[in-house]
Amino acid sequence: KAGVTQTPRYLIKTRGQQVTLSCSPISGHRSVSWYQQTPGQGLQFLFEYFSETQRNKGNFPGRFSGRQFSNSRSEMNVSTLELGDSALYLCASSPGQNNEKLFFGSGTQLSVL
Amino acid sequence: GQQVMQIPQYQHVQEGEDFTTYCNSSTTLSNIQWYKQRPGGHPVFLIQLVKSGEVKKQKRLTFQFGEAKKNSSLHITATQTTDVGTYFCAGIGSYDKVIFGPGTSLSVIP
Numbered sequence: 001k002a003g004v005t006q007t008p009r010y011l012i013k014t015r016g017q018q019v020t021l022s023c024s025p026i027s028g029h030r031s032v033s034w035y036q037q038t039p040g041q042g043l044q045f046l047f048e049y050f051s052e053t054q055r056n057k058g059n060f061p062g063r064f065s066g067r068q069f070s071n072s073r074s075e076m077n078v079s080t081l082e083l084g085d086s087a088l089y090l091c092a093s094s095p096g097q098n099n100e101k102l103f104f105g106s107g108t109q110l111s112v113l
Numbered sequence: 114g115q116q117v118m119q120i121p122q123y124q125h126v127q128e129g130e131d132f133t134t135y136c137n138s139s140t141t142l143s144n145i146q147w148y149k150q151r152p153g154g155h156p157v158f159l160i161q162l163v164k165s166g167e168v169k170k171q172k173r174l175t176f177q178f179g180e181a182k183k184n185s186s187l188h189i190t191a192t193q194t195t196d197v198g199t200y201f202c203a204g205i206g207s208y209d210k211v212i213f214g215p216g217t218s219l220s221v222i223p
Contacts, residue, residue: 033211035213042201042213042216043156043213043216044213045210045211045212045213048210056210090155090156092156097209098205099205099210099211100161101146101158101161102146102158102203102211103158104155104156104157105155106155107155
């Protein structure tokens with residue numbers, strides 16, 4: 001069974017641009033969560049989707065948004081990029097909505113110049 | 114909002130020494146999970162604890178969940194170089210929201 005796939009693996013953008021990151025969960029998994037990881041802040045929860053509905057949201061500005069499609073694939077979008085958005089963005093999938101076990105992808109490393 | 118703390122932030126041990134990391138939540142948790150992230154890798158699920166006072170073992174790793182379901186610990190006996198990485202606890206609170214602690218980075222000196 002293929003694991004969680006995130007694309008692209010690396011991204012370089014400039015301030016003010018927008019970016020879209022993609023996540024394909026493990027087949028059969030319906031819950032997808034997104035996390036931002038930085039050396040000083042650890043894993044910060046962005047949002048979680050289950051069956052195309054946003055279940056939970058972290059404390060990030062409205063520039064961060066996401067969605068989930070009917071095939072459970074998910075995208076997150078960051079508009080008007082800032083230098084502080086440079087981070088590793090991790091996607092995790094889980095079979096059900098109780099998040100009893102998260103399976104992480106390798107992440108997208110975003111650098112904002 | 115719900116916060117999860119971990120101590121210590123860093124730990125350097127000689128190979129063969131024991132290691133413990135502690136996790137505390139500001140609110141009662143429905144359950145707690147532990148993950149390990151190797152340098153350059155992504156977090157990998159280790160275990161989930163659900164019951165108050167629960168203790169689980171995986172070879173040299175011992176996990177405990179506090180009686181009040183607000184704290185947890187991970188103990189590694191006789192560390193090896195393969196144990197190097199960052200250990201995260203993650204609390205599951207209301208609406209099944211998963212909140213990670215800041216992690217404990219373990220270095221093992223051979």
